[in-house]
Amino acid sequence: MITPIIYEEGLVRLLDQRKLPLEEVYIECRDHYQVAQAIRDMVVRGAPAIGITAALGVCLGANTIPASNFNDFFSQLNPVIELLANTRPTAVNLFWALERLKEVVLQNKGLELHSLKQLLVQEALKIMEEEKSANEAIGRWGKELIKEGDQILTYCNTGSLATGGIGTALGIIKTALWEGKRIMVWVSETRPFLQGARLTTWELRQCNIPHRLITDNMAGHLMQKGEVSMVMVGADRIAANGDVANKIGTYTLAVLAKEHKIPFYVAAPTSTIDSTIPSGHQIPIEERAPQEITYIMDRRIAPEKTEVTNPAFDITPHQYIQAIITEKGIIRPPFSFIL
């Protein structure tokens, strides 16, 4: 069992995903500053995992607030939430989880602060449990889409490391395998952070799921040769019209899948749906540091001062998506996610 996020009294332990697969080490966060830094630095990544971690970060932050009345507490909790909200802009689960914790506070103004802080921890752990259950439901729905002998191309990491549960896209793949379906997974390395090469291979190996690693630029060639029967990815934010923000490179896979008439599926919990925005155009795309591209594992690969563009996500328009698999069922076009 892979456990990327562990909560202990006053402590959040995070499996350092920057170090995998070479080292399996946890870092310890004792306050919300350390949690925010860990999210920014991608110690933990994956939309659901970021949401859970941020919620736990609020709990650690709440513990540091010395207020003795609700109003003081709430006014000091707000910058804690702000700090965590400003770590990464694209995955909506972050904001959704923070909003849930804020709501708990507002709904329980009358409680003693000590009890309120306990309630926050309960809510954060409830989010974690709900994401686990959602993963399992996604797996049950999604496995029906997978046929015996499928060669499934997946992207980034959508497994336990990204969710705390069995995963979204990877949860479906695991569930199908556990049902005895003979499948093969193509793992695209996912530059620049190499979530595929470093994390998904590591996770599939632990689950004994047959897989082969490729570089991201090989997907088209494999599809042309008929060696991919399905693309299955996760999501960081889904707009009301079904447009999907996901790890940079996802859109390229969607275009390739369309060209080769291969189904393209997105798996995500409903916490990833942002029905407040009409389309993918409104989803903010995080631009990350150039060094993520010009260095790999601390080794420089490009000349000094090379200019870089490093968007962390892209938008796959809904037209490219055959179905979105959530814990509530398989949703097919036309997509319309309204609150």
Next chain:
Amino acid sequence: MITPIIYEEGLVRLLDQRKLPLEEVYIECRDHYQVAQAIRDMVVRGAPAIGITAALGVCLGANTIPASNFNDFFSQLNPVIELLANTRPTAVNLFWALERLKEVVLQNKGLELHSLKQLLVQEALKIMEEEKSANEAIGRWGKELIKEGDQILTYCNTGSLATGGIGTALGIIKTALWEGKRIMVWVSETRPFLQGARLTTWELRQCNIPHRLITDNMAGHLMQKGEVSMVMVGADRIAANGDVANKIGTYTLAVLAKEHKIPFYVAAPTSTIDSTIPSGHQIPIEERAPQEITYIMDRRIAPEKTEVTNPAFDITPHQYIQAIITEKGIIRPPFSFIL
């Protein structure tokens, strides 16, 4: 001036392209075995550069043959040519150059062996000079396709390092810039060997050509945002019907270009055309070592024993290609390269 291949009496010096951009060092090859190893190990790469290097390898090999009559000489030269031909299977320039040298031998049976060996060196250097002239002609033709303000996506390295001249696709870009056209180049890093990140950025920097580096999975996103106006790539072998073998990932760019209605151009000397094969289906695709993917700059990025697929090239069917730019002119569909 970048000089990747230098011939001195009895010696071939190769700029070690595995070490760029961090180190600029030459390795010295004193016989055909060392030349063959350098080609296999990608000390030198790029279809035209491989052809030139192999031709010089034949010269070094010829010098080691102690024969005193033509028949002995020729029978000992054949395994030298064989060895060099077996280094890399995809780029046709290798076989074309070796064939030219063999032809020189067969056409000059009457010469003294000493003179024949000199003639081989002359022919190899002539191939090098011809490739340089071809690059310049490709540049002159191709520059007409480039408009002021173009944002050109290029792939792998098609410059001096790949050809010994100004380059093919990169030669066109350089020529357009030298004519005063304001252009910007998107450099795709080109995993796994990182020719884009390591070599093309290095070369563009030397030429003061504005450029930005991206990972290969970002091309679709940039096209979707309207930030790419043209794709310009090289080729390793072109079949009679215009299908193009080029660095793995080229086909993905062609599909993306089609989806976004962006012109996709291929630049190559006619030495890259293999009119003996009808289509891309017949072009052998080299499969390289898994370690090229699981390690980057000697650092392991994937779990031990991870299975890998590592095709070094892919085939872009002719339907995706707007034009092929050769030293003889711009060729548009329908393509038909017949001897």
